[in-house]
Structure formats: C-alpha cells, structure tokens
Amino acid sequence: MIKALINRKAYFIYKFLMIIAGATLAALSIELFLIPNLIIDGGIIGISLIVNHLTTIHFGVLFICFNIPFLIAGYKLLGKSFFLASLIGIISLAGVESLFHHTSPFTSTPLLATVFGGVILGAGVGLVIRHGGALDGTDIMAILLTKKIPFSIGEFIMFFNIFVFVWAGFVLGWEQAMYSIITYYIASKTIDMVVQGFEGDTKAVLIVSDHYKEMADCIITKLGRSVTKLNGKGGYINTDKEIIYVVVTRLEISKLKTIIAEIDPLAFTTIMDTQEARGSKFKSALH
Structure with a gap:
C-alpha cells in the first residue's frame, strides 16, 4: 500500500515536471524565434501573439486570460487532473516567456525562425499533451462546441485557424502570415511525433x-x-x-x-x- 502511494506520488511529480519542461520549450520558441520575427502559431497562441502586437499588453497575460475560460468550461468534461495539468502548463509557459522577454533572438532570418520555432514549439506542446495536459484552449472549445454545431472537432479547428492566419495577414503582412502557416504545419507534425498514438483526432x-x-x-x-x-x-x-x-x-x-x-x-x-x-x-x- 505504502509502495503504491510512493509510486503514484513519484508518477505525478514526473508528470508535472514533464509538463513544465514542455511549457518551457514552447515559451522559448515563442520568445526567441516567433515574436522577434513577427511569426505566429494557430489557436490561442496565435490570437495572443496578434493582440500582443496590436496592444501593449504582455503576451503571457493575454495567453492566460484567453485560455482560462476554456479550461473552466472544460473542467467537467475532462476532469480535475487535466485541468490542473493544463493550468500548470499555461502558467509555466507565461512565466518562462516573461523571464526571457529581453533575451536576444536566436535568429533574424524568418525561414530559420519558422522551421526551428515550429519544431521546438511542437515538441513542447507535444510533451504537455503526452502527459495529460494542454497549452491551447482551442481543442477544448472544439470539443464543447461540436456538440451543438454541425462540424467535427477537426473542421472547427481548421476554420478557427483559417480565421487566425487571415487576421495575421491583415495585421502582420501576408508574407508573415505565410511563414506562420508553415510554422503551424511543422509544429503540428512535431506534436504527432512526440505524442505517441496521437496521429488522429x-x-x-x-x-x-x-x-x-x-x-x-x-x-x-x-x-x-x-x-x-x-x-x-x-x-x-x-x-x-x-x-x-x-x-x-x-x-x-x-x-x-x-x-x-x-x-x-x-x-x-x-x-x-x-x-x-x-x-x-x-x-x-x-x-
């Protein structure tokens, strides 16, 4: 009994450490590759980056504010463990991103930022999903809304991200929007590789x-x-x-x-x- 409790506690510590590690990778990608080169990702991360560009509000604050309502809405659907894991991941991402806010970017070449930013972001998000959490409320929103609208989860996410990238085109420029689409694609494929068994919806x-x-x-x-x-x-x-x-x-x-x-x-x-x-x-x- 005691051994089982110790093993269970060790598992949860490991799980949350991996979630923090994943959130850290995602934050480094955003701060050192994406933001300096005006490149975004899809989902809530993308929305937060666009609003950050339009206002003086810090990305981390926007990211937390945009995600929390969806986490609360999804609490009943996905449970306490998922809620806590996602909350830790979201807060960790915002915190690490703030710490590296004044760090010089790794590259000012958009293509390099697109590729390496997408890979690192995907690896971070993948680690969080693999260990029972999420860094983006878009999936939760899709699960909740597709019960009431005639679209699948994948279709909803696709339409949502089309809106994000079109908005990015008007705000950041169409060339930056195209780089952003490539980043999103690379990040998505990296998530598939990191999260075993998550090739489909x-x-x-x-x-x-x-x-x-x-x-x-x-x-x-x-x-x-x-x-x-x-x-x-x-x-x-x-x-x-x-x-x-x-x-x-x-x-x-x-x-x-x-x-x-x-x-x-x-x-x-x-x-x-x-x-x-x-x-x-x-x-x-x-x-």
Whole structure:
C-alpha cells in the first residue's frame, strides 16, 4: 500500500515536471524565434501573439486570460487532473516567456525562425499533451462546441485557424502570415511525433481485463464515454473473455490509460487510429 502511494506520488511529480519542461520549450520558441520575427502559431497562441502586437499588453497575460475560460468550461468534461495539468502548463509557459522577454533572438532570418520555432514549439506542446495536459484552449472549445454545431472537432479547428492566419495577414503582412502557416504545419507534425498514438483526432481502444465490469463503470463515470462489451474467447486456454471497446478523443487518452493502470495494470490494451468516428458524441473528423 505504502509502495503504491510512493509510486503514484513519484508518477505525478514526473508528470508535472514533464509538463513544465514542455511549457518551457514552447515559451522559448515563442520568445526567441516567433515574436522577434513577427511569426505566429494557430489557436490561442496565435490570437495572443496578434493582440500582443496590436496592444501593449504582455503576451503571457493575454495567453492566460484567453485560455482560462476554456479550461473552466472544460473542467467537467475532462476532469480535475487535466485541468490542473493544463493550468500548470499555461502558467509555466507565461512565466518562462516573461523571464526571457529581453533575451536576444536566436535568429533574424524568418525561414530559420519558422522551421526551428515550429519544431521546438511542437515538441513542447507535444510533451504537455503526452502527459495529460494542454497549452491551447482551442481543442477544448472544439470539443464543447461540436456538440451543438454541425462540424467535427477537426473542421472547427481548421476554420478557427483559417480565421487566425487571415487576421495575421491583415495585421502582420501576408508574407508573415505565410511563414506562420508553415510554422503551424511543422509544429503540428512535431506534436504527432512526440505524442505517441496521437496521429488522429480519435482513438479506438480495446481492453481485455478480468475486471471488465469495474473498468467499464469507471470509464463511463470518469470519462463520460459509452463503452461496448464484446464477447471473446482466449485462443490458448479457451476461456471466455469480456472485451471493452471505447472510442476517445486525443485529450482523453492519457486519462484512460491512468484508469486502466489503476484498476488492472495487467489488462491487455490496444490503441488504434480511427479515420472517422460517427454517432453519439463523435462526428467525422478532419485533422
């Protein structure tokens, strides 16, 4: 019991240290590559950078203010752990960015800033997502709004970012907007590489466990996702098995892994990419 508590505490310390590390990388990318070269990213980061350029309000203050409402709105949907992880990440990013505010940029060449800024930003955001948090409220906003509008999560994010980059074109110039689109693309691909299993917008998960009833109840209660129980048979010992099938978003997969580990660390689990998820809470995703 004591050993389990120590291991659990160590895991959470490691998790939050990695979130802080990811936020630090993202902040360094923003302050040392993007801001000096008038390059932005998509989502809330992009909005914050544009407003920062138009006003005297510091980027960190804008970033926190724009993100907090979406975190609060998503608290019920994604849970306390996600809320705290994201809050720590957002505050860390804003704090580190402020510390390096007067540091000289690494390069004044837009193309170099675009490539290296995108890679470092993507690595930072990817680390945060991989360890159960988020640095951008756009995903949360998309999950909440797509329940009420006829668009998928991916479609909403795409339309939102089109708006951001068009706005950037008018404010920063169209050449800077084009560099920004390249940065966004590079960052997105880097996130995919850092966050294992997050190539798509949703994941289909199969879980084989002797504690299937408790597992299913916990997934329904804590994630708010419906599960399907499938009848299976072990090929080696020829015993009947109950298999749980569930589809989750990329922001929920970390929490699902935690649930599985807590209830049955020996559960056999497979996580698969899904091209589309239709019906119930899911709509077709373009990501």
